[in-house]
Amino acid sequence: MDLSPLLKPQSVAIVGVTDDFSTIGGRVFKALVNHGYKGKIFPINSEHKQVGGIRCYPRLSDINSEIDTILIAVEGKEATMAIEESGKKKIKSAIIYSTSFIKHGEEARLENERIVDLAKKYDLLVCGPNSVGIVDFHDNITMSSSQFLDLPQLIPGKIAFVSQGGSLGEAIINRAQDNGIGSSYFISTGNEVVLELSDYIEYLLDDPHTSVIIALMEGIRDAEKLLHVADLALEKKKPIVVMKVGRTAAGRKAVNSHTGLMAGTDAVYEAIFQQKGFIRVFEPDELYDTASMLARNSFPKGNRIGIVTTTGGGSVILVDKLTEMNMVIPELASKTDRELSKIIADFGLIKNPLHLTSQYFSDPLLFPKVLEIFSRDENLDAVIIVISTVSGEQSKEIAKHIIRTAESFDKPMLTWWSGGNLSAPGMKILGESWVPFFTSPDQCVVALTSPIRYGKFLENHFGEKAPPLSISSSSRERIEAILKGSGSILTEDLGKEILSGYGIPTTSEKLSRSLDEAQKFAIEIGYPVALKIISPQIAHKTEIGGLRLSIGNEEELSLAYNQILDNVKKHSPEAEIKGVLVQEMAKPGKEVIVGIIQDPQFGPMIVFGLGGIFVEVLKDFSLRHAPLKEREAWAMIQNIKGYPVLKGVRGNSPCDLTAIVRVLMAVSQLAVDFQYSISSMDINPLIVYPDGQGVKVLDCLFVKKYQ
């Protein structure tokens, strides 16, 4: 969608402007004037002749010139009237600041709907309502009431910020500007009755000023659109850094109470973020910290980190935190050792992290020399410098050394300055430079590791498409017939028939309608066998005695067969009995679960985990959106905490992981092919045998969608 009329207007009209600069309309007007908007401004107010020296128009219809964007700072009905007039006047876009639309109750709901209708009718791009506005930092188009526009000057940059939070968004950008991190856009999306988060992201992916996008997310209206822009972002290699709020049930309740957005289950969002390469952070400050690292021209090439420190304790904290993020603190290259040994007195200290003891105070050239040597070390992909308290002039010297070295080498160089205001002179110099600088080790580690993980993700992402696993048209017809049949839950035999259609190995089995048939099938399948009652009304066979295992011979079989029928007659006299399933007794192996769930927003998702307790109690499962790529199926297996159990641990032989991947890919295809018919599916358990020996579905449960 071309949002340039909204984001790059040549002319704006402001409805609700006053000369009281504490009102929203007044603030927007003042911001445009103060920051030197180059287009035309048409203030609209029937009670004023002029505002701030610019002529006012009583009504929109009094303006003869063309207007690109109308800025609406009046409430309720007045706002919808302004939209209507804009439409008639063929204005292309609008920003609605009005907050009356987030009021509770029927009236506000109807007014929101009215905006949607008008936008459709007049083909109008609408931002808001309840937006704090849009700011273009490169062209100083400051169509916003944001508090941060009180700053005398804005720092332009490569980071676009799309925010579903209004005042929190303002606050975040205020802090980024304080830290010298520039922006290309700030877009407050408001209630998103027309344009939504993904629309803005899609536009920004083509914006030449923007190389990283930040999203402060509360919830998504159109999940498919989000998935689409995520794929586009990966193609264009523009990273999206996201903070999703409403992670807990209590938090989601709080979201719903302050906007109209739906905040979905966090596990699903987390799965989507991981699968689509979103970079997720959990603290507001981390949004810009991380984005500013990503906005550099190059990402760190690997995860090997060198540390130069003036505090032993500080470097230990960093090593702990880096290691937990899968970074490596390698040995220094031997060339580095040699060079350092020429300038460092105590040979025992030459290692990574390198601790500059008191020698660093007495030898002012030691510090820059060490930084250079570290920057040249081919064993290191990035360098972190830890400074403790160094005051006054000396802190300035240090800052200058860091900036000079960072500029001379391509290698990322980050600083954690652990001291306080005594070091303010040096911190100020670093803060105003583009060299990343932090006062907390957590921030430093997050900012460094996110680009590394993103780079790794991109590396693996391309060159592989989800292979469409097509099934024969007769299989498809049969499955369609099964799913059209009666009952919301499929019996085990039918479920397995569907899985077999997708090439998933299941136990050999036959549905018998009589004891004679059962005995015939048992011989065909081979003893020992299991018997299971099959009835659409009986989902849990064990509880009512409808299941018998390890039946070894004909005699046992006839006993078991009759017992099962007796039990069913006793416990579920009304159950319609389709027959008794004669099933091979599968050899024992490791047990896993593979499932399909339909997320109300994102659609088909695939679940994988070890048996019930692991998934349900310990929450150790992985979740991905279907269709899966093969790489993603592998990641699903490798990402669960219990992976060592499958990989082989303590003398246990490794499982047939390739066979599990095949099942995941097939189930993914099934989920996509029949996403409108299948509500959920569980293979529980899938027995997994040692490597090369395959897998087998022991039981499965399909729940159909209510249609």
Added chain:
Amino acid sequence: MDLSPLLKPQSVAIVGVTDDFSTIGGRVFKALVNHGYKGKIFPINSEHKQVGGIRCYPRLSDINSEIDTILIAVEGKEATMAIEESGKKKIKSAIIYSTSFIKHGEEARLENERIVDLAKKYDLLVCGPNSVGIVDFHDNITMSSSQFLDLPQLIPGKIAFVSQGGSLGEAIINRAQDNGIGSSYFISTGNEVVLELSDYIEYLLDDPHTSVIIALMEGIRDAEKLLHVADLALEKKKPIVVMKVGRTAAGRKAVNSHTGLMAGTDAVYEAIFQQKGFIRVFEPDELYDTASMLARNSFPKGNRIGIVTTTGGGSVILVDKLTEMNMVIPELASKTDRELSKIIADFGLIKNPLHLTSQYFSDPLLFPKVLEIFSRDENLDAVIIVISTVSGEQSKEIAKHIIRTAESFDKPMLTWWSGGNLSAPGMKILGESWVPFFTSPDQCVVALTSPIRYGKFLENHFGEKAPPLSISSSSRERIEAILKGSGSILTEDLGKEILSGYGIPTTSEKLSRSLDEAQKFAIEIGYPVALKIISPQIAHKTEIGGLRLSIGNEEELSLAYNQILDNVKKHSPEAEIKGVLVQEMAKPGKEVIVGIIQDPQFGPMIVFGLGGIFVEVLKDFSLRHAPLKEREAWAMIQNIKGYPVLKGVRGNSPCDLTAIVRVLMAVSQLAVDFQYSISSMDINPLIVYPDGQGVKVLDCLFVKKYQ
């Protein structure tokens, strides 16, 4: 130990003082003079007549007055000589700043030993070497070379900071002073060759100025001493906030490379911290943030939090983070609802979190009124205020309202100010007040929740002693005899005999020396039975075919008996066979593991978890130091992630948790009674039956200590 000669000296001598104030000796001298030390200073330097206007002495022996503390800023041999002279002069204490002692190699090691010897010989309290010194903030005794002493004035307070990090400690205190958080003491412990962290903590527990202690910890020399001071701290209700660095293996390596301390396994430290009520944090800034909340007169009484916010998104972030820390965001009291409805226009907004939309800009009295109403709400134990960007004068007004309300009510009131420097005027006022104020939601949440958890811990802690579970002297003698017997691993029968001695239920079993005996025992025990080979050389019976289960009758028994002996003869021909154990086949139940491990520092620790995969792969276990209190045994069970499995989940009946507690208490007593004989012990599995039906040891493995 009375450390007052070291911490409250009336007179100090400085060895190595110069008029170059960039040297350590010069800095210490300057700090004492600048901050107005009231005692006597004796500079010692043979080349100077005076320093800074104060007379120098060529040698220590030239001073006739009494000296409490000698401050040593010379290196290596000169330092040890100074210690020797101090001893001869009957000086009671010393701080050694010298860094030569942390050098690598034999020479430095011997010099450290020399200090230990001299300290013993002359009964000298020694801080360091490699200490950056000691600062008493209330009496301005600034015996330190710390950079933060460049601050013109120090803020005294109730928080004592004992730091194993030197320059990181300085940096942390620098930032706390910037934030207006005062200290009672800063003690840099250095290499701890004589006095160690726990000694200082013990002294500070009796210091009237100190109500909270902060410890920056790299490792502990004397674990028992730490446990002792932890108990004392709980008695005196002085919380200890700790940041332990070297949590990962890589981090521990980095600790070892920069001090001589041993950094133990993090799981053990974590267990000790939890058990002894230490408040652990993971970011340097959180040390003082948390301590300053604890230094208030009262802790929050519960976990019910009210939120007043000017940003919807900000409150959602807080709700997420608070909920994850087990806080509750309750409904407001009905009285609060009524009072709010008088001043808030949109009734739909009256809830917790309370979002002050734009009304808050137009109605300047709304904010203080809301704060008061929240402070009076009996449903709330604490209040958090979230402010986004508010600039200039308005930000000052807000800060003043917050301080005024916080002063009028006993209820803790914290502020997260999410905006940037535009709000600096207000932030400055808040920052200089005692009202807790943060610029990150994480910090805010950590600072609030730690005191709540500590208060809860104290509430539960007292009034219960670990009941000594005494065993009969004959049992004790028998166990001693078993543990004195040969072999480092006990056979299963002997292990179970020990456990039975402590009243732990084990499977019925008898050791047979012949088939006849086995058959007799099987009848006594009752079929079905299991047979197990018993040999000191065979730890893993299954692998060699030394185990047979579910033997149903005499015929099967004789077959199995002979097969086992054949298998053993084939696979372990040299094994000495004690007999074949005839064991009842225990009914199946849930399986758990109970174990003893001996930590090289902390001694006996008790482990609890579900079966092998849960403990070994998923690391889902709890660990506590023995002896356990009964409450701690309960917590061990409740704290594992798999607890719902035992408590009863999805229609499964709850297990006999009381019986597990009894086993944990007995094993704890066993671990203490025989801590010098037992190296490790595993009950694996302990079968747990439904509530009221007890537990049973199925197998166990004792490993003896090498003595």
